[in-house]
Amino acid sequence: MTPCLRHISMETHWRRRLSESENQRAEQPDGRVFFLAMAAVSRIAFAGVGILALFCLLAFLGCAGEGQLTEDVGPTPSPTSVSQVAASPSSTPTTEPPATPTGTPRPGPAPVPTTVFVQSTPVAAVVPATPTPVPPTPTAVPTALPARDTPTATGEEIESLxxxxxxxxxxxxxxxxxxxGNLFFSPYSISQALAMTYAGARSETERQMADTLRFTLPxxxxxxxxxxxxxxLDSRGGGKGDNDPSAFRLNIANSLWAQYDYSFLDEFTMKIAENYGAGVIPLDFRGEPEKSRIRINEWVAGETGDRIRDLIPPGLFEDQPPALALVNAIYFNAGWTRDFTELQTPMPFHLLGGGEVAVPxxxxxxxTDYASGDGYQAVDLDYKFSDMRMTILLPDAGNFEAFESSLDDEVMGRIFEDLETRGVELTMPKFEFSSTFALADTLRTMGMPDAFDERSADFSGMDGRSCAAGDIPCLAVSKVIHKAFVLVDEEGTEAAAATAVLVFPVSAAPGPPIELTIDRPFIFLIRDKATGTILFVGRVLDPSS
Structure with missing residues (x-):
């Protein structure tokens, strides 16, 4: 029973008791005066109780109305529900759209939730804040468009590639x-980085690159x-043997680093994003060359298990700031299906010059798969959890140079076909080394000089301007840098590589090259360019003496 109803019941009870008492007191004359006084006081008290009961009844009706209002408004939200209201699809949008490769200004901060109080019940309402455009900064990282996750090429096209x-x-x-010396590189990494560059090549530059890189597809x-x-490759790049320290790992990544205020065609950046998974990351190569270099090198190190460090050497961006850096990184780690046993005593390894060194x-x-042919032996070594193989080619003693010079994809194809399973007792060295290459001159010699020529390069597929057509500014490749690492031991193989293609802006039409032949006596000096300090001075009157 509610407090209001209890008050009404009590009033009725005491009125009945008062009536009985009045009848009794009426029969006693000596107490009538006192009784009448008390009765007056009681009636006043009962009147007050009645007023109180009426107030409670009205309050009860008000409580019922408040409950209906609370039901209409909804329950009091917790702090979590406030953020949910702010981020719900039906409320004012608060999420930032993905930044575009062209550096469209990013929207301002998300709407700020404001609390509105109704019947002492807090309800969250979203009041949109005024968007404040944020200009693109050299360190902003736009959301990269994902590469296609479904193959679109035919089997014949992949075989051709x-x-x-x-x-x-x-x-x-x-x-x-x-x-x-030793030699180790990743042709796949180099092909990927140059294929992204090739996407912007046109006319003779495009033809030369296709011939050199052996691209037969349009x-x-x-x-x-x-x-x-x-x-x-990525579908087989991991996920098996995750609890095994020698579990198979294959990571392939691409990135596109651009001078933040240089304009590139959307068609070019979209093609790279869709097919190579590389969104445009703006940097300030001109204003912050060292920070830009470190940023790229950190990305490469992260993608290669920290095996490839300082791909871009110090000072490179200061000498010639690029407009674009196209970078590929690849990392491989796998254990043998059957481990080797390390020999306790080093054994001799015979060098080409006739000497020998003791090695582990x-x-x-x-x-395992084995083949032998005219002047060579070959063995195939399997890795766990993958279809990957290491193929070792051992030319006969005294036949290394001749065999190496004859090696091409057709010779390798025949060797692969000759492999058959045999019992093999294999002894081989453990080794670990790195290789670094500046490939610009090599690629020029192999048949693609126009890509590096400020007068002939045509990368109009990147920015719509061609050096060959006399457009200024235009783009040409300045450097192709490659670095690789390999470690082979009794447990397996770890390998990593990275390639950077640096494309620089040509801001003025170059004149004809100056020809200078030093064929008479001359003076020379060695100096520090930064401070002007002259360290050495000399002259040459007769170079033969």
């Missing part, structure tokens, strides 16, 4: 093999084929 990439791999190997088929090949060796006996 792989065949061309393999031919380029051995072309480049022969071009680099003239250098002394542009509209080549880039989807690269995407489809990536999806195939490892050994295993297992069934």
């Amino acid at each position: 792989v065949a061309g990439n393999s031919a380029f791999a051995f072309d480049l190997y022969r071009a680099l093999s003239s250098e002394d 542009q509209d088929a080549l880039h989807p084929a690269f995407n489809s090949l990536y999806l195939d 060796m490892m050994k295993r006996t297992d069934k």
Whole structure:
């Protein structure tokens, strides 16, 4: 029973008791005066109780109305529900749209929730804040458009791409093999970075790049084929043996770093985003060259397990700030299906010059694919959790140079076909080393000089302007940098590589080259350009003496 009803019931009870008392007191004359006084006081008190009961009844009706109002408004929101209201699809939009590759100003801060009080119940309402445009900054990272996640190339197109990439791999190997010492590089990484560059090439520049890189597909088929090949490799790049320290890992990543105030065609940036998964990341190469260099190098290190560091050397951007850097990174880690045993005593390794060095060796006996031919032996080593293989080619003693010079994709194809499973007792060295290449001169020699020529380059597919047509400014490739790392031991193989193609803006039409032949006595000095300090001075009167 409510307090209001209890008051009404009590009043009725005491009125009945008062009536009985009046009848009794009426029969006693000596107490009548006192009784009448008390009765008057009681009636006044009962009148007050009646007023109180009426107030409670009205209050009860008011409570019922308040409950209906509360039901209409909704329950009191918690702090979580306030943020949910602010972010709900039916409220004012608060999420920032993805930034575009062209550097469209990003919207201002999200709407601020304001609390409105109704019947002492707080209700969250969203009041949109006035958007404040934020200009693009050199460190802003736009949301990259995702690469296609469904292959669109045909099987024949992918086979054509792989065949061309393999031919380029051995072309480049022969071009680099003239250098002394160990050699290791990733033709896939180099092809990917140059394929992104090739997407903006036109006319003779495009033709030369296609011939050199062995691209046989047209542009509209080549880039989807690269995407489809990536999806195939990526589908086998991990997810098996995750609890195994030697679990298979293959990571391939691309990025596009652009001078923030240089305009590129949307068609070009969209093509790179869709087929290579690389959105445009704006940097200030001119104003902050060192920060830009460090930013790219940190990205490369992160994508390669910290195996490729300082891909861009210090001072490079200060000497010639690029308008665009197209970067690829690849990381590989896999364990052997059967581990080797490390030999306790180093064994001799015979050098080409006739000497030998003692090196750590490892050994295993297992069934594996093996082939032998005219002047060589070959063995295939399997990795766990993948279809990857390491193929080792061992030319006969005294036959290394001849075999190396004959090696191409057709020779390798025949060797692959000859492999068959045999029992092999294999002893081989453990090794670890890195290689670094500046590939611009090599690629010029291989057949694509126009890409690097300020007078002949045509990358109008990037910005709509061609150096070959005399447009200013225009774009030309300045440098192609490649760095690779490999480690082979008794447990497996770890390898990483990265490639950067630097495209710089040509701001003035170059004149004809100045010819200078120093064929008479001259003076020379060695100085520090920054401070002007002269360290050495000399003259040459007779170079032969």
